[in-house]
Amino acid sequence: MPRSLKTAEIEKNSHLDYFNIAVSVDCVIFGYDNKELKVLLIKSDLEEFTGLWSLLGDLVRLDEDIESAPYRVLKERTGLDDVYLDQVYTFGDLGRHPSGRVITTAYYSLIDIKHQLKLTHNELHWHKVNDIRKLAFDHKNILDRSLERLREQVMEHPIIFNLLPEKFSLRELQDLYQAILGVNLDRRNFRKKIAHKDWLLDLDEMENDVPHRPGKLYKAKTQFRKNPGKRKTNRAEARSLID
Amino acid sequence: MPRSLKTAEIEKNSHLDYFNIAVSVDCVIFGYDNKELKVLLIKSDLEEFTGLWSLLGDLVRLDEDIESAPYRVLKERTGLDDVYLDQVYTFGDLGRHPSGRVITTAYYSLIDIKHQLKLTHNELHWHKVNDIRKLAFDHKNILDRSLERLREQVMEHPIIFNLLPEKFSLRELQDLYQAILGVNLDRRNFRKKIAHKDWLLDLDEMENDVPHRPGKLYKAKTQFRKNPGKRKTNRAEARSLID
DNA sequence: CCAAAAGTGTTTCAACTACACCCATGC
DNA sequence: GCATGGGTGTAGTTGAAACACTTTTGG
Incomplete structure (x- = not known):
């Protein structure tokens, strides 16, 4: 056996x-x-x-x-x-x-x-x-x-947050998209697009320990984080959540 | 065994x-x-x-x-x-x-x-x-x-022609899309979209045996018909053909 | 004050939507 | 001549792309 x-x-x-x-x-x-x-x-x-x-x-x-x-x-x-x-x-x-x-x-x-x-x-x-x-x-x-x-x-489904720590800045998010897609994205257009998707919660916190002007921190709305509901329903759930 | x-x-x-x-x-x-x-x-x-x-x-x-x-x-x-x-x-x-x-x-x-x-x-x-x-x-x-x-x-890949006879009219093609997608499509917009994709060859032939004004007949460009190249390369080929 | 990135708006273009009339054929 | 679908264009809207300057912080 x-x-x-x-x-x-x-x-x-x-x-x-x-x-x-x-x-x-x-x-x-x-x-x-x-x-x-x-x-x-x-x-x-x-x-x-x-x-x-x-x-x-x-x-x-x-x-x-x-x-x-x-x-x-x-x-x-x-x-x-x-x-x-x-x-x-x-x-x-x-x-x-x-x-x-x-x-x-x-x-x-x-x-x-x-x-x-x-x-x-x-x-x-x-x-x-x-x-x-x-x-x-x-x-x-x-x-x-x-x-x-x-x-x-x-780009279509709210899954990317699983690759990031819980709190992240828009720059980190954009860098990640760029790493995955292998292209450079325009910062303004990127931010508009992300804002439009309504996937993020504004934490009203700032980055620290960055050697430049700190950005705001966000986290993914909880339903997009990790594997909501475990096995089997991944795809269907992910799909219904973005309608 | x-x-x-x-x-x-x-x-x-x-x-x-x-x-x-x-x-x-x-x-x-x-x-x-x-x-x-x-x-x-x-x-x-x-x-x-x-x-x-x-x-x-x-x-x-x-x-x-x-x-x-x-x-x-x-x-x-x-x-x-x-x-x-x-x-x-x-x-x-x-x-x-x-x-x-x-x-x-x-x-x-x-x-x-x-x-x-x-x-x-x-x-x-x-x-x-x-x-x-x-x-x-x-x-x-x-x-x-x-x-x-x-x-x-x-809608993204030129595969639908495999469901049709070799020669077909735009109406037949549209009816088929509608059957698959379960929606009605606007005839003018549909024709523009299909024309734009450049998937079809105009046969310079007309339907016959239809009880109304006959439409022109088209066929799919040969590379989209049936299974070009057989096994394994389906997806990659289909993708590269539409770029 | 310099370096680095944050934050932000407008214009252009392409694609999609909605929509209506005349034409050709069979009966 | 009537029913059926063929064939076509325009205006409005929406989403994507291009693009530059001012602000905030750390060093």
Whole structure:
């Protein structure tokens, strides 16, 4: 009963297992720091991929909904419990996993990199998304698709706040949009657009410790923060909240 | 080796199989006729779902990419070979299949209902999408998500022509958009918008057999018709073609 | 006083909406 | 000649883009 197989054990699959299809999830965990979009990767321990990094994934257990699996992976790897997750795509080409037939469903996740993570593995590191050229398996492809999806979602849906600390200035928000979209935005137009969307609460507080004129601080209206209502209803909720 | 298991045999899974996760694909096959959006369904042969209809699906084989599976299902069920397909979402809740643990990836497909289909099963019928209240398994949910996705795609991407015969009038095209989106569109604005997109070739031919002034006939520029280049590149191609 | 970013309004342009009349064909 | 849809243009509105100066703070 392969109930508690770990990713690191996939390669130990017996020949018998090889003749079944295994189902995994892979998490594209995005974070934001120092004006750069980052992704959390783990050093691959497969011989075929020595020196390469890979996404965090695991086999789906027999006793969990597929959507629970990425929450479990996040919890196990980072200690985080209440995160934004969205399914991206399912990848199932024949040769995508060297140890056998593994079909994987990719989820992307947005977390506040400053929430001191309890990283459970010392081979776990944040990488600048822009610097990544090659990953183990088809994970570069999965990353590209997830980033593409994130870019599609981020201007339309109030999800970006999950990448920021609770309080932030409009400049920080704009920098983050720019990091994700890879473009520069006009400050005045950006502020008008954000104001129009009515996603923010004005905290009547100011930044401090900045070496220039401090900006006002805002936070996201609570319904947009983290993962409102947990599993399954993500998409529908996010959608209804912006109508 | 469960290499050639058929959907209809899922329920025969042994207890041994029950303790594995099976992977299937389900096809939401859309067609258009008589100003109504239709979907191709098969009568469920599971006891639990007596009298209910279900989507066409099958287990993914060990020797095929996951994206090949829906093409194979389409080919087996309708005889069609070169169809538009797009992955929608992967559904994997614990209780979704009464015979065991089956995770399914949904694809939607757009086909010309008039291409006389070689329907391989006499319990296979077209149903008006608007009339469907209940389906076997979680297929109503899958249908709803697929329709939602089709609606998102159809104004932005040149895919709708796959639902029409090769030659069509602007009225037919508009009727089809209206059937999909569930709204009425202004004729003049619609024609301007379509003209602007530059998706059509003017055939310099007229309708005949219509009991009113005949309209001009158009066809989609060839790159938008059917499934250009087959599997895998669907999304990327569709996207690049509209830039 | 210098550097850095905060904050703010107007004009232009493109896209979308609403809306009405004459035309061509079949019957 | 009547019914049905074909075919077309304009005015108003809305959202996006371009663009520059003054203010506040820290150093």
